[in-house]
Amino acid sequence: MKNHGIEIKNLQKDFQDVQALKGVSLKIDKPGLYGLIGPNGAGKTTLLKCVSSLLVPSAGEVFVNNQVVHTKDFSIRSRIGFLPEDSGLYEKLTAKDFLHIMAGMYGLSKEERKMRVKEVVEYVGINYSPSKVVKYLSTGQRRLLLFASILLHDPDILILDESLSGLDPINREHLTGLMRKLAEDKIVLFSSHILADIWRLCERIFVLNNGEMIVEDQPENILAQMSDDSFFLIPKNNLDQVKAFLETLSYVTNIRIQHDKIIFKLQNKSNISNLMKSILEEYELISFGPNIPDLDQIFTRMVNAS
Amino acid sequence: MTKPIYALIKKEWEYNKGRIIPLSIGLALFGFLNVGLLLILPDLIPYIEGLIPEITPEMSIESYMNSLNSIVSIIAVILCADAIAGEREKNTLVLIRTKPIPIYSIIITKLLARYIVVLIGAIVGTLSVYLFTYLLVGPTSIGPVLLSLLAYALILFVFTSIGMLISTIAKSQISAGAISAGVVLVISLVSSFFIYDNLVNFNAFQLQSTVLLFDLTPLTIALNGLALILIAGIIIAVNVVTFYSEKEPTRKKV
Numbered sequence: 193m194k195n196h197g198i199e200i201k202n203l204q205k206d207f208q209d210v211q212a213l214k215g216v217s218l219k220i221d222k223p224g225l226y227g228l229i230g231p232n233g234a235g236k237t238t239l240l241k242c243v244s245s246l247l248v249p250s251a252g253e254v255f256v257n258n259q260v261v262h263t264k265d266f267s268i269r270s271r272i273g274f275l276p277e278d279s280g281l282y283e284k285l286t287a288k289d290f291l292h293i294m295a296g297m298y299g300l301s302k303e304e305r306k307m308r309v310k311e312v313v314e315y316v317g318i319n320y321s322p323s324k325v326v327k328y329l330s331t332g333q334r335r336l337l338l339f340a341s342i343l344l345h346d347p348d349i350l351i352l353d354e355s356l357s358g359l360d361p362i363n364r365e366h367l368t369g370l371m372r373k374l375a376e377d378k379i380v381l382f383s384s385h386i387l388a389d390i391w392r393l394c395e396r397i398f399v400l401n402n403g404e405m406i407v408e409d410q411p412e413n414i415l416a417q418m419s420d421d422s423f424f425l426i427p428k429n430n431l432d433q434v435k436a437f438l439e440t441l442s443y444v445t446n447i448r449i450q451h452d453k454i455i456f457k458l459q460n461k462s463n464i465s466n467l468m469k470s471i472l473e474e475y476e477l478i479s480f481g482p483n484i485p486d487l488d489q490i491f492t493r494m495v496n497a498s
Numbered sequence: 499m500t501k502p503i504y505a506l507i508k509k510e511w512e513y514n515k516g517r518i519i520p521l522s523i524g525l526a527l528f529g530f531l532n533v534g535l536l537l538i539l540p541d542l543i544p545y546i547e548g549l550i551p552e553i554t555p556e557m558s559i560e561s562y563m564n565s566l567n568s569i570v571s572i573i574a575v576i577l578c579a580d581a582i583a584g585e586r587e588k589n590t591l592v593l594i595r596t597k598p599i600p601i602y603s604i605i606i607t608k609l610l611a612r613y614i615v616v617l618i619g620a621i622v623g624t625l626s627v628y629l630f631t632y633l634l635v636g637p638t639s640i641g642p643v644l645l646s647l648l649a650y651a652l653i654l655f656v657f658t659s660i661g662m663l664i665s666t667i668a669k670s671q672i673s674a675g676a677i678s679a680g681v682v683l684v685i686s687l688v689s690s691f692f693i694y695d696n697l698v699n700f701n702a703f704q705l706q707s708t709v710l711l712f713d714l715t716p717l718t719i720a721l722n723g724l725a726l727i728l729i730a731g732i733i734i735a736v737n738v739v740t741f742y743s744e745k746e747p748t749r750k751k752v
Binding site: 289 | 502508512589594595596599
């Protein structure tokens with residue numbers, strides 16, 4: 193196992209009168225997929241750029257593979273593959289030339305370039321002709337090409353800023369599959385607005401808000417903390433009547449209607465069977481179960497709580 | 499392992515090589531028109547015939563070298579506009595900045611790529627003027643022409659450095675091009691007023707003309723050339739420092 197990891201200690205970054213990062217700390221010490229989420233302007237991109245040695249921190253330190261990250265120290269850049277959020281491409285070049293030039297910029301020799309470009313094209317699954325000029329590529333093809341370009345030097349750490357945004361479901365699935373595969377022996381830290389992707393892919397989630405790290409945990413733990421032990425049921429019809437019926441039951445509390453659902457709590461979970469028996473005698477149900485808030489709700493709750 | 503800078507040179511070459519032929523043809527054509535216009539102007543406007551002296555080969559060459567300083571220099575700085583400001587606008591600068599390439603290498607590579615493209619055009623234009631002058635006006639020695647061209651090569655290097663610096667500072671490619679062209683025009687115009695009397699020895703920005711018009715000593719020429727190299731060096735150093743100290747080097751300026 194390679195000794196790779198990211199450690200951020202009390203990182204601060206100021207842009208004139210805006211404090212983008214206010215003492216952020218985090219530690220990643222083993223390969224895997226790590227997600228970074230937060231509302232717009234939370235400081236996600238600034239954090240990722242500091243890790244990638246593109247920005248100089250105002251205070252604090254960033255370590256990559258136990259080495260301090262500094263914008264003057266280029267050896268770090270050879271160990272990191274950074275995919276920026278809105279990066280352009282050299283439109284006039286062919287896809288193959290683009291990859292060769294990018295590989296060359298990482299210092300790969302001609303033979304290494306030839307071999308790596310071939311390997312990466314196969315690995316990433318670029319299925320169009322490499323002689324196609326970049327300006328004629330679709331959004332998905334461009335994203336894949338950029339993704340391929342950051343793998344050429346076989347980095348230990350991949351930093352992906354909004355890498356899944358703007359992709360259709362097929363390309364997104366393809367890219368997440370690749371990320372999973374890469375995470376077997378590399379650290380993949382990625383930010384995304386698509387919470388479902390972060391939730392299902394990552395083994396650890398970092399939530400940034402207003403330049404501060406507000407939550408850092410495993411998705412299932414966050415979910416457990418955020419759920420409130422309530423239940424939902426969806427009657428086939430007579431929503432108001434069912435609600436009125438529930439109000440007559442002493443062990444059912446906090447009853448409210450949310451769209452086509454009735455949300456409620458039970459004084460004791462052992463009352464579930466009694467409840468179901470009583471309801472089903474009178475009404476038909478479409479669905480019933482624990483009320484797990486959707487990801488947007490969890491995210492909003494976390495941000496509001498901070 | 500090879501040096502990452504070679505890949506950047508290749509990229510710059512791929513992006514700029516297409517400019518060499520059109521620029522060379524354009525400047526050769528400009529050279530031909532310059533000589534042709536000098537020859538036919540008295541016939542076109544008969545009453546000025548007595549005002550201008552008889553056209554000599556030296557006059558033909560000198561006329562071209564004078565206009566080279568403003569026109570070609572403006573072309574050079576406009577080509578520089580896309581070097582940094584253009585890449586920033588297209589969000590491609592981050593592709594270079596994430597690679598292990600020092601900032602000074604980025605600046606110098608981009609500068610040299612554009613400088614060489616324009617210099618090739620200037621050489622082709624000057625040689626075509628020499629050829630047209632030789633054929634249409636009369637024979638003349640090539641030595642002063644080459645010396646003038648060498649002097650212009652140094653001036654062009656300074657102007658290209660100015661273009662690069664403005665491209666680093668400017669918010670957009672268009673504003674970089676416009677500001678640079680204005681700066682070059684002002685320097686060329688102001689310096690052209692000082693090619694008389696004692697000032698001629700200190701007018702480095704008109705060296706390509708003064709070596710043709712005056713009997714400058716080799717020491718004066720060398721000192722002027724040195725001054726130009728020094729100015730270019732200072733501008734490049736300022737450029738590197740400016741680029742390095744940018745707070746958000748990869749993002750568009752607003």
